[in-house]
Amino acid sequence: MADSKKGVSRRDFLKTSGIAAGTLVGGGIIGGLVGYNVKKDGPATTTEDSHAAGDTNVNRGLMFFQNRHDFDVLSQATERIFPEDDLGPGAIGLGVPFFIDNQLAGNYGSNSKEYMQGPFFPGAPTQGYQSILTRSEIFLQGVHVMESEAKSRFDKSFTDIEPEQMDEILTDLQKDEIEMRGVTAGFFFKLLRSATIEGAYSDPLYNGNVNMEGWKMKGFPGHQMSYLNVIEEEKFQKIEPKSLSSMQH
Numbered sequence: 001m002a003d004s005k006k007g008v009s010r011r012d013f014l015k016t017s018g019i020a021a022g023t024l025v026g027g028g029i030i031g032g033l034v035g036y037n038v039k040k041d042g043p044a045t046t047t048e049d050s051h052a053a054g055d056t057n058v059n060r061g062l063m064f065f066q067n068r069h070d071f072d073v074l075s076q077a078t079e080r081i082f083p084e085d086d087l088g089p090g091a092i093g094l095g096v097p098f099f100i101d102n103q104l105a106g107n108y109g110s111n112s113k114e115y116m117q118g119p120f121f122p123g124a125p126t127q128g129y130q131s132i133l134t135r136s137e138i139f140l141q142g143v144h145v146m147e148s149e150a151k152s153r154f155d156k157s158f159t160d161i162e163p164e165q166m167d168e169i170l171t172d173l174q175k176d177e178i179e180m181r182g183v184t185a186g187f188f189f190k191l192l193r194s195a196t197i198e199g200a201y202s203d204p205l206y207n208g209n210v211n212m213e214g215w216k217m218k219g220f221p222g223h224q225m226s227y228l229n230v231i232e233e234e235k236f237q238k239i240e241p242k243s244l245s246s247m248q249h
Contacts, residue, residue: 060098060207063105064136071097073143073158078196080166088217089210091196099199099208100139109136122184131183135191142173142188145180204243215241 065071075097084090091097107113111134123130131138149169150158158166172178176186199208201215203223209215221239230237 060095062098062101064101064109065104069157069159070140070143070147071101073147074100074139076159076166077143077146077170077192078199080163080170081193081196082200088213091200093210094200094214095204095208095210096196096199099202099206100195102207103195104136104139109139110134131187133182138183138188138191141180141183142185142192145178145185145188146170146173149178203245205245212241212243 062068062071065074075092078091078096078100082091082094082096084093103109111129114129116132116134118132120130120132133141146169147158149172150156150161150165153169154161154165158169169178170189173185174189176184178185180188199206201218202208204210204212215221219238221241223242223244225242230239
């Protein structure tokens with residue numbers, strides 16, 4: 001049958017993994033996120049496509065990355081984790097790379113509100129943050145590692161290799177089979193995957209989830225002032241989502 005050739009759709013994966021219910025479930029190659037129903041005809045769309053049609057009332061720009069190529073490497077990696085498909089845009093179209101960039105420029109990237117003193121020991125998988133490095137340092141190193149691995153394996157930049165080759169590098173990061181300094185590759189991948197999902201479903205106020213497309217794909221109403229007009233209804237209500245920015249008017 002024709003449907004059997006389409007592979008696993010993002011909707012099917014989200015339903016079976018538990019993400020649709022609001023939880024992130026690990027397991028599988030790269031947590032089950034990379035390689036599902038992605039474009040097979042070349043690298044993902046460019047970062048210029050992140051300015052989706054009708055994308056208004058945003059203040060999008062680079063705040064952390066000083067090298068545009070580093071940002072492009074990050075962008076392609078996030079697109080492999082959250083690819084565009086027939087349900088809607090992927091990470092790049094949703095502005096996820098800009099969300100991550102902006103977060104790295106703030107308290108998230110500097111770990112300024114977290115205890116970061118020694119001693120530092122390799123953490124167990126069940127433990128939380130164990131690195132001496134800040135998130136901004138980890139992300140920047142991770143981007144450089146992905147670029148270095150692409151050049152050593154395929155003699156090309158990460159942004160120029162085939163999607164399956166990107167998956168190979170990302171998979172090896174997730175499986176801790178690539179060396180990183182001051183942090184494990186697996187921990188970097190966890191940060192990258194979590195930040196990608198957060199950017200796809202955050203309020204657009206934070207420069208991700210462009211046009212609330214991430215919410216629309218899930219039928220999430222966003223931030224409504226009230227539900228009094230539908231609370232008595234006995235059937236499911238499809239509500240147009242609203243951003244926090246709409247509360248400012």
